[in-house]
Amino acid sequence: EDQVTQSPEALRLQEGESSSLNCSYTVSGLRGLFWYRQDPGKGPEFLFTLYSAGEEKEKERLKATLTKKESFLHITAPKPEDSATYLCAVQASGGSYIPTFGRGTSLIVHP
Amino acid sequence: ETGVTQTPRHLVMGMTNKKSLKCEQHLGHNAMYWYKQSAKKPLELMFVYNFKEQTENNSVPSRFSPECPNSSHLFLHLHTLQPEDSALYLCASNRGTEGNTIYFGEGSWLTVV
Numbered sequence: 001e002d003q004v005t006q007s008p009e010a011l012r013l014q015e016g017e018s019s020s021l022n023c024s025y026t027v028s029g030l031r032g033l034f035w036y037r038q039d040p041g042k043g044p045e046f047l048f049t050l051y052s053a054g055e056e057k058e059k060e061r062l063k064a065t066l067t068k069k070e071s072f073l074h075i076t077a078p079k080p081e082d083s084a085t086y087l088c089a090v091q092a093s094g095g096s097y098i099p100t101f102g103r104g105t106s107l108i109v110h111p
Numbered sequence: 112e113t114g115v116t117q118t119p120r121h122l123v124m125g126m127t128n129k130k131s132l133k134c135e136q137h138l139g140h141n142a143m144y145w146y147k148q149s150a151k152k153p154l155e156l157m158f159v160y161n162f163k164e165q166t167e168n169n170s171v172p173s174r175f176s177p178e179c180p181n182s183s184h185l186f187l188h189l190h191t192l193q194p195e196d197s198a199l200y201l202c203a204s205n206r207g208t209e210g211n212t213i214y215f216g217e218g219s220w221l222t223v224v
Contacts, residue, residue, distance in 0.1 A: 032209070032212070034212060041218070041220065042217055043117075043215035044215045046212060046213075046215075049212050087154070091209060091211075097209055101154045103153040
């Protein structure tokens with residue numbers, strides 16, 4: 001069974017204090033790993049898709065990296081507007097196109 | 112604008128009412144999903160349709176009835192709901208193939224009174 005574990009569950013940072021969120025996964029064969037940002041009361045907003053170990057993608061203050069067992073979402077010099085829940089999901093090989101989601105990391109950035 | 116539109120955004124209904132949630136995607140995708148998200152809980156997959164055929168029903172109570180008339184539209188018909196069904200209902204879509212990103216709508220906030 002595919003599993004996705006995100007840590008920490010919650011993270012509080014001061015503005016400008018860089019950190020990383022972790023997404024550990026167990027799948028029979030990775031076809032894609034996805035990161036989303038979700039603001040309260042809204043649908044998840046797509047951030048990145050990573051397909052193979054060693055791949056990296058960046059968007060503004062966010063950088064996602066992938067190894068064979070985990071992915072990190074690095075947040076550099078965060079601002080209060082980066083406060084949100086960050087969700088990770090994986091898609092496994094074997095014909096299933098349905099992603100398995102983690103429980104998310106709630107990030108609060110204080111000014 | 113994600114290309115997945117949900118209506119209504121907010122709905123309040125009594126336990127004896129019948130209502131429907133609507134989802135429309137403009138991305139040319141083949142697979143459409145309904146998820147439930149309760150306060151401080153993870154996403155719960157409810158139903159999946161691929162090419163209009165239901166491929167997943169995650170043991171959802173029969174008071175939730177999905178309908179997928181074509182690959183662009185998805186409905187969730189609601190009847191005799193319970194207060195614990197109050198949640199954010201999210202529609203999503205993707206191409207229905209491996210490695211394909213799933214995109215979400217803004218969600219429909221449902222309150223059952």
